[in-house]
Amino acid sequence: MFEAIVRNGILMTVAALIITVLGILAAFRVPVQMIPDLEVRTVSIQTSWPGATPQDVEKEILIEQEEYLRTLPNMQRLESSASSGSAVIELDFPFGVDMTQTLIEVNNALNQVPSYPENVDEPRVFANSFSANSFMYFAISPLPGNPRNVDMVMMRDFVVDNVRTRLSGVPGVSQVNVSGGAERQIRILLDPTRLADRQLTILDVRNAIRARNRDVSGGEVDGGKRRYLLRTIGRFDSVESLQDMIVDRRGDSLIRLGDIADIELDHSRIQNYAYFNARPILFASVNREAGSNVIDIKYAMLDAVERVNQDVLLPNGMQMQLMAEDAGYVEASIRNVWLNLALGALFATVVMFLFLRSVSATAVGILGIPVCTIAAFIGLLAAGRTINVISLAGVAFAIGMTLDNSIVVIEAIELKRRQGLDRIRAAIEGVQSVWTAVLASTLTTILVFLPVLFIREEAGQLYSDVAIAISASILASMLVAITLIPTASARLSFGTEHRSHTQSEFRERLLSRIDSLIATRQRRTATIAVTVTVSIAVILLLTPPAEYLPEGEEPKTFASMSAPPGYNLETMKEIGLEVQDYFMQFVGDDPDRFDRGETDVPAIRYLNTRISASGFRIISEPIKHADIDELMDAITAKYREYPGMRAFAARGSIISSNDGGTRSINLDVSGPNLGVIYAAALATYRRAEEVFGNPRIQSSPSSLSLSQPMLEVRPDWSRAAELGLTANDVGYTVAALTDGAFVDEYFESDDKIDMYLYGITGGETDVDNLGGLPIFTPQGSI
Secondary structure: OHHHHHHOHHHHHHHHHHHHHHHHHHHHHOOEOOOOOOOOOEEEEEEEOOOOOHHHHHHHHHHHHHHHHOOOOOOOEEEEEEEOOEEEEEEEOOOOOOHHHHHHHHHHHHHOOOOOOOOOOOOEEEEEOHHHOOOEEEEEEEOOOOOOOOOHHHHHHHHHHHHHHHHOOOOOEEEEEEEOOOOEEEEEEEOHHHHHHOOOOHHHHHHHHHHHOOOEEEEEEEEOOEEEEEEEOOOOOOHHHHHOOEEEEEOOEEEEHHHHEEEEEEEOOOOEEEEEOOEEOEEEEEEEOOOOOHHHHHHHHHHHHHHHHHHHHHHHOEEEEEEEEOHHHHHHHHHHHHHHHHHHHHHHHHHHHHHHOOHHHHHHHOOHHHHHHHHHHHHHHHOOOOEOHHHHHHHHHHHHHHHHHHHHHHHHHHHHHHOOOOHHHHHHHHHHHHHHHHHHHHHHHHHHHHHHHHOOOHHHHHHHHHHHHHHHHHHHHHHHHHOHHHHHHOOOOOOOOOOOHHHOHHHHHHHHHHHHHOOOHHHHHHHHHHHHHHHHHHHHHHOOOOOOOOOOEEEEEEEEEEOOOOOOHHHHHHHHHHHHHHHHOOEOOOHHHHHOOOOOOOOEEEEEEEEEOOEEEEEEEEOOHHHHHHHHHHHHHHHOOOOOOEEEEEEEEOOOOOOOHHHOOOOOOOOOOHHHHHHHHHHHHHHHHHHOOOOOOOOOOOOOOOOOOOOOOOOOHHHHHHOOOOHHHHHHHHHHHOOOEEEEEEEEOOEEEEEEEEOOOOOOOOHHHHHHOOOOOOOOOO
16 A cells, blocks of 8 residues: 555555645635634523512512523523613533523523513623624724714614614624614603592503504405405504694593693603713624634625615714724734744754754655645644634644654664665655554543543633644654655655764764663662652642633723722713713823833823723723732722722633633622522622732622612502502502603604603602692592
């Protein structure tokens, strides 16, 4: 077999070229990412109920859903949380579970929930994976000077309908998220006095709107040769049609909605504010599909954003710009790995030349480097993997290993030449004498990495790429060593055929020293003892600290300030803008000023802020990446200047989440009594501050206190019964006259807009005035 291979040089050359071309094509087809895709094990369920308190969300949504979800097979953990207007459940499953089947089972369980309260949105179910998190972040803001006087709060629906739909069509994008602003809303501002004068209740108005706002299908009607579809149109098509709606008829007089209420197309209550470098914005983030090429998505998305700017946003007085993206970090990291790979190949070539002392022999030896590197990409493509910093590291590791087989074969061929054989016969007999050893060495190396493929946790999913890349390269190196190396050696002169081993004084001295170490039994024992002792010392003294996974930190910080219970949005906005103004002076600053000690804050590249009633958040990065820790310290120090606020800052991570990474310690506190749980968690929090030096601690919920203020309306039910009021009547009326109550849906073209009933104050009722709200009762009294 080997004789046929060696004598057919042209055939082997063509085969090698074909494999090389296929490998290059494979390299361009393998997706490029930062890290391998991690297996999805978490399912999230989000349910929205606008205006509901956490207590009602828990009783009406979470308890109902948990009853059917807790029986799911293979579920390891169920965690639920209720907040104002929202319920979130997270389900954890073991590695290797069929996530498609799991999602079907989750949806089937949710379908068994009998019913939800009015105005509760359908639960959204989706699988979570860190590797599929957002990787590009955009800011949508008015043009400089805001020449069109654009109100960004009102632009949310416009952006969702006209921008998100276009960007979602970019190949490889799984989701585009838009946050900030507020959804449009039809606000019906009822005047309680005018209602009372006309002896109408708020529920009368609600029922009248719902009864009118309906389209009813009437089937089909034949007329001559034609068949017509029949519909009765009742839905409102304009604000004016709402104003003209008849609420009640009293004799010959009509009471219209416009007589008792002011109607406007506005927006719902603002839940948060977003800013980029102190400019109000809408925030858009892009998620990718698993297995997609993050580099291709980046440039395709930038092209799509440019088209959206020209066709949609600029004509409407807005612009969209990139705030931050992880793809650049991916490109830089992969570029560094490629550079290290090239340097490794160069150094391996130099070392090989120093030992072989022949240019032609070295050229034959390094023949396998490009072929084996290309084979690694073929292996990654065949295994469904991606090009990332980890798989490229495997390729770099394999370079030195791939030369081992070549060196063994070249040395055997050279030995045969020195024995007087011609080139072809030396190549044939040389490879025949060592091919079994090469095969055994290759298989043992592959078997070392093979077990990594069977590790199902995150470590296995991350480092299996290394195993695949090295195994494919080593296997290719064996094939190169027993085919291409002897074929090329049979046609080249190494220039070493007449070189004598005795010509090397270094070799003789080295062999002499080795002989002296093993000359006697005592020396052999001493050599073994010293070797074992040094090895143990290296293991004990030089082994670096152990971690489950590397941190993979980015020079980007996510810094949060949690507000005490009961803070409202306006209070946090005032604090947030003050903090934002303080740090804005360092955006684009000279980095050397911080190095010289002229400022306490490093120069900042950008400042992205988000303000909500529960807290304030900064996403930023320094101009000099080395200043990231100092920037985090400066932000947390500023946060702590405000009494009652709790600060937490963490670096972004390419491997774990942005809330502490793999070096965080997570502590779950559970029990039957909520007060005891909070007290234990707070005691743990304070103890951690004492034990650790300046720790970065965060908690969920953000406030470890049950002091959230709440007002409870407790009706006099005897009096309510006398007035003909039910619990639903009282509750709906109180909601409408304070924070607003959902009544029905309004359609504008294809857009669905909620209609809400409010009091005359439009949801800005003062606490002191709650007891004086006028309510007309069915008995005719106020």
